[in-house]
Amino acid sequence: MTTTRGITRRHFIEVSSLAGAGLLIGFRLPTKGTAGTAVAGGEINAWIRIGTDDIVTFIVNQSEMGQGVLTSYPMILAEELEADWSQVRSELAPADTRFGSQGTGGSASIRTGYAKLRKVGAAAREMLVSAAAQNWRVDPSSCRAENGFVIHAASNRRMSYGQLAEKAATVTPPENPQLKDPRTFKLIGKPAKRLDTVSKVNGAGVFGMDVKVPGMLVAQVAHSPVFGGKLKSFDGSTALKIPDVRNVIAIPTGIAVVADNYWAATKGREALEIVWDEGTNGKLSSADITALFERMVDQGKVARSDGDPAGATAKATRKIEALYQVPYLAHATMEPMNCTADVRPDRCEIWAPTQFQTASRQLAAQITGLKPEQVMLHTTLLGGGFGRRAQTDFLADAVHTSKAVGQPVKVIYSREDDMRAGFYRPAAYNRMAGALDAEGWPVAWTHQIVSPSILEAFGPLKDGIDRTSVEGAENLPYAIPNMLVTYAKPDLPVTVWFWRSVGSSQNAFVTECFLDELAALGGKDPYELRRRLLANRPRHKRVLETAAQKAGWGAPLPQGRSRGIAVHQSFGSFVAQVAEVSLDGQGHVRVHRVVCAVDCGDVVNPDTVQAQMESGIAYGLSAALYGEITIQNGRAVQDNFDSYPVVRIDEMPAVETHIVTSGDALGGIGEPGTPPIAPAVCNAIYALTKKRIRKLPIKQLA
Amino acid sequence: MAPITLTINGTARTVDVPPDMPLLWVIRDPLGLTGTKFGCGIGQCRACTVHIDGDAIFSCQVSASTAAGKKITTIEGISGGQLHKVQRAWIEEDVPQCGYCQSGQIMSAVALLATNKAPTDADIDEAMRGNICRCGTYNRIRRAIHRAAKESSE
Numbered sequence: 001m002t003t004t005r006g007i008t009r010r011h012f013i014e015v016s017s018l019a020g021a022g023l024l025i026g027f028r029l030p031t032k033g034t035a036g037t038a039v040a041g042g043e044i045n046a047w048i049r050i051g052t053d054d055i056v057t058f059i060v061n062q063s064e065m066g067q068g069v070l071t072s073y074p075m076i077l078a079e080e081l082e083a084d085w086s087q088v089r090s091e092l093a094p095a096d097t098r099f100g101s102q103g104t105g106g107s108a109s110i111r112t113g114y115a116k117l118r119k120v121g122a123a124a125r126e127m128l129v130s131a132a133a134q135n136w137r138v139d140p141s142s143c144r145a146e147n148g149f150v151i152h153a154a155s156n157r158r159m160s161y162g163q164l165a166e167k168a169a170t171v172t173p174p175e176n177p178q179l180k181d182p183r184t185f186k187l188i189g190k191p192a193k194r195l196d197t198v199s200k201v202n203g204a205g206v207f208g209m210d211v212k213v214p215g216m217l218v219a220q221v222a223h224s225p226v227f228g229g230k231l232k233s234f235d236g237s238t239a240l241k242i243p244d245v246r247n248v249i250a251i252p253t254g255i256a257v258v259a260d261n262y263w264a265a266t267k268g269r270e271a272l273e274i275v276w277d278e279g280t281n282g283k284l285s286s287a288d289i290t291a292l293f294e295r296m297v298d299q300g301k302v303a304r305s306d307g308d309p310a311g312a313t314a315k316a317t318r319k320i321e322a323l324y325q326v327p328y329l330a331h332a333t334m335e336p337m338n339c340t341a342d343v344r345p346d347r348c349e350i351w352a353p354t355q356f357q358t359a360s361r362q363l364a365a366q367i368t369g370l371k372p373e374q375v376m377l378h379t380t381l382l383g384g385g386f387g388r389r390a391q392t393d394f395l396a397d398a399v400h401t402s403k404a405v406g407q408p409v410k411v412i413y414s415r416e417d418d419m420r421a422g423f424y425r426p427a428a429y430n431r432m433a434g435a436l437d438a439e440g441w442p443v444a445w446t447h448q449i450v451s452p453s454i455l456e457a458f459g460p461l462k463d464g465i466d467r468t469s470v471e472g473a474e475n476l477p478y479a480i481p482n483m484l485v486t487y488a489k490p491d492l493p494v495t496v497w498f499w500r501s502v503g504s505s506q507n508a509f510v511t512e513c514f515l516d517e518l519a520a521l522g523g524k525d526p527y528e529l530r531r532r533l534l535a536n537r538p539r540h541k542r543v544l545e546t547a548a549q550k551a552g553w554g555a556p557l558p559q560g561r562s563r564g565i566a567v568h569q570s571f572g573s574f575v576a577q578v579a580e581v582s583l584d585g586q587g588h589v590r591v592h593r594v595v596c597a598v599d600c601g602d603v604v605n606p607d608t609v610q611a612q613m614e615s616g617i618a619y620g621l622s623a624a625l626y627g628e629i630t631i632q633n634g635r636a637v638q639d640n641f642d643s644y645p646v647v648r649i650d651e652m653p654a655v656e657t658h659i660v661t662s663g664d665a666l667g668g669i670g671e672p673g674t675p676p677i678a679p680a681v682c683n684a685i686y687a688l689t690k691k692r693i694r695k696l697p698i699k700q701l702a
Numbered sequence: 703m704a705p706i707t708l709t710i711n712g713t714a715r716t717v718d719v720p721p722d723m724p725l726l727w728v729i730r731d732p733l734g735l736t737g738t739k740f741g742c743g744i745g746q747c748r749a750c751t752v753h754i755d756g757d758a759i760f761s762c763q764v765s766a767s768t769a770a771g772k773k774i775t776t777i778e779g780i781s782g783g784q785l786h787k788v789q790r791a792w793i794e795e796d797v798p799q800c801g802y803c804q805s806g807q808i809m810s811a812v813a814l815l816a817t818n819k820a821p822t823d824a825d826i827d828e829a830m831r832g833n834i835c836r837c838g839t840y841n842r843i844r845r846a847i848h849r850a851a852k853e854s855s856e
């Protein structure tokens with residue numbers, strides 16, 4: 001990088017020429033929550049590099065965990081830049097303290113990036129056009145950009161972006177570039193192949209697990225098996241006798257066994273003798289937790305109150321009550337948690353598969369006593385995230401261990417450590433009550449929720465309500481005149497965290513199944529009931545109708561099969577699913593086909609939308625059929641894929657995704673596919689067996 | 703510790719490791735080939751699948767001493783520098799999401815197609831049900847296997 005221009009508080013882009021290699025444009029995007037406001041200076045969020053070889057590289061500072069951001073961000077930029085897609089590459093951003101607040105979650109990448117990336121791409125395009133116009137001594141307005149070239153039609157001249165890159169680096173960036181008319185889009189909205197596939201099929205992609213640093217040691221960390229437990233004493237002398245074990249050392253988060261390789265660390269870990277102080281939780285069980293929930297259910301704070309559900313229920317002749325329960329869930333990302341850290345007296349370098357760079361840097365600074373600017377954080381590929389990698393426990397282990405031994409250390413969680421580490425999707429207990437009018441239409445709805453809080457980790461809850469625990473319940477879209485939703489927060493030592501689709505992961509199940517109960521009670525078709533109650537919710541209604549029509553709702557099915565339907569909004573997107581199920585002789589549920597309709601506003605890459613719907617369905621179906629973490633003696637019982645089974649290829653339903661384009665506000669896509677699948681399947685089971693599933697996982701029907 | 707010689711991707715390599723070290727960790731740590739992944743360590747996920755004398759085997763369940771003298775192929779060695787037809791089919795169908803399970807998936811698929819030129823859906827279920835994908839790319843995996851089978855029959 002030789003020269004830098006255009007860095008003022010007002011400018012949103014920073015331009016540099018690459019020594020002999022082209023143009024580098026850095027740009028500052030306002031971070032989450034500050035969209036549309038003035039940009040803080042000095043922080044660079046992403047880069048475009050245009051090489052003299054015509055290769056356009058987009059450097060993306062979001063984490064790639066499978067959701068496709070390494071492709072969708074470049075598509076948006078390339079669209080406005082008028083780049084030649086075959087010349088477009090993408091890279092994960094390097095560690096650079098000029099990057100602003102970094103974090104990937106809440107299905108937010110496209111929603112927060114879309115408008116800003118378009119502006120940046122357009123600005124870069126105008127700079128290239130200016131450079132060409134200067135070169136040819138013509139008016140820029142007589143030139144156009146197309147497919148990697150600037151063209152002056154009148155004189156039949158053209159120059160490639162690579163040829164123009166160095167000159168463009170001297171052009172003052174425009175403040176308000178002209179955006180393309182969406183009707184002329186060539187990339188956005190059309191299926192595109194992912195840019196990161198080759199490294200994911202040839203073994204070359206570097207995940208956190210694959211990081212190699214000279215002089216690096218490998219460690220396992222033993223944590224208290226009991227939630228909230230503490231170290232009392234330990235004896236590492238046997239562990240130290242194992243060949244290649246270098247060190248056994250207590251760190252604030254546990255005991256680190258540091259070795260030359262993972263296997264030696266595993267053996268050393270097994271040989272550790274540790275006495276834990278189990279505190280007061282050493283006897284805690286899932287039954288205790290349920291009993292606590294039961295005791296608290298009437299103590300909830302009001303999250304939503306419409307009309308008078310108690311009065312309406314008292315007058316009604318047909319009413320029902322039901323209890324719905326969901327367990328704790330582990331994320332079980334395919335790549336177990338891990339992190340590599342190299343702590344030196346004057347700096348700390350970290351290689352992490354993380355969704356939350358900002359919090360990671362802050363924590364590392366706190367542990368090491370360094371300034372955040374002295375912490376260099378490299379984001380690797382993530383072998384799945386689903387929210388788990390927005391935690392920093394694995395990073396703390398690595399930083400503590402490297403600091404203690406004075407060498408670079410990679411901490412690897414065994415699958416068992418990973419699954420027992422907590423940060424689960426919270427368990428939830430829901431008492432439901434509903435009543436119908438004389439014609440059988442719902443008139444009252446009461447939903448009392450008890451569920452541990454995720455958000456209290458960030459500070460006191462507003463009005464005593466964790467919004468993530470009630471999301472998907474307090475905003476129930478159905479036109480039911482009398483409605484009450486309450487939330488009570490139990491205090492438990494089991495740590496909880498964001499899990500793909502968060503509160504919607506349980507509340508869609510609870511609300512969509514209970515609505516089905518009301519439909520049955522009133523003798524209504526579950527689809528027709530929803531349609532009626534969603535008359536004023538056009539986006540819900542459109543996906544519902546699309547899914548039902550495409551699935552042939554109401555058409556006869558072969559003997560032994562049935563359909564169930566569910567619709568849910570989360571992260572700004574609307575998804576309806578119809579599941580077709582049967583039972584085998586042993587009572588195993590088999591889901592044959594899922595028809596899915598999604599409205600996520602404007603679509604960047606339809607192929608990614610499709611992939612994420614399938615992914616969300618597989619994830620939600622695994623949880624519905626099998627997923628549960630139970631607690632015994634203060635510990636998690638399940639610890640690997642034998643006790644925590646997940647859906648495999650022979651259980652994967654055929655998925656048909658229909659994208660409903662509404663042109664409405666952009667929604668997320670990584671999470672909204674997950675919530676509807678559990679209720680769609682359970683409602684189909686009811687249609688087949690007249691048996692209601694009110695407690696997940698389904699496991700096996702008697 | 704004992705020196706053990708394995709043939710890995712066509713090259714004989716000698717490593718000094720404890721005889722009970724799983725082949726997975728021999729491959730990843732002393733040999734430094736990280737395309738083969740660790741997912742569970744107990745034979746449940748097959749992220750660690752390699753070929754031993756041509757068969758798809760989960761390398762976390764094979765000890766270094768058992769692997770001694772055997773011919774081992776990892777994801778890095780299936781195609782001799784070019785892309786294997788199965789890898790090409792994976793690219794065509796845009797299979798990977800996070801990508802972490804895909805080395806293992808591809809190794810299982812290559813072994814399947816080596817013995818079954820035109821696998822049915824039931825054959826694919828049977829051969830691939832050991833491989834977990836938490837991103838749920840299963841339907842694309844199935845399509846990619848059919849595509850690769852078709853390509854070789856053409």
Ligand code: FES
Nearest residue numbers: 742743745748762
């Ligand atoms: S790591 Fe070998 S089967 Fe999972």
Ligand code: FES
Nearest residue numbers: 800801835836837
């Ligand atoms: S692609 Fe992520 S686990 Fe398979």
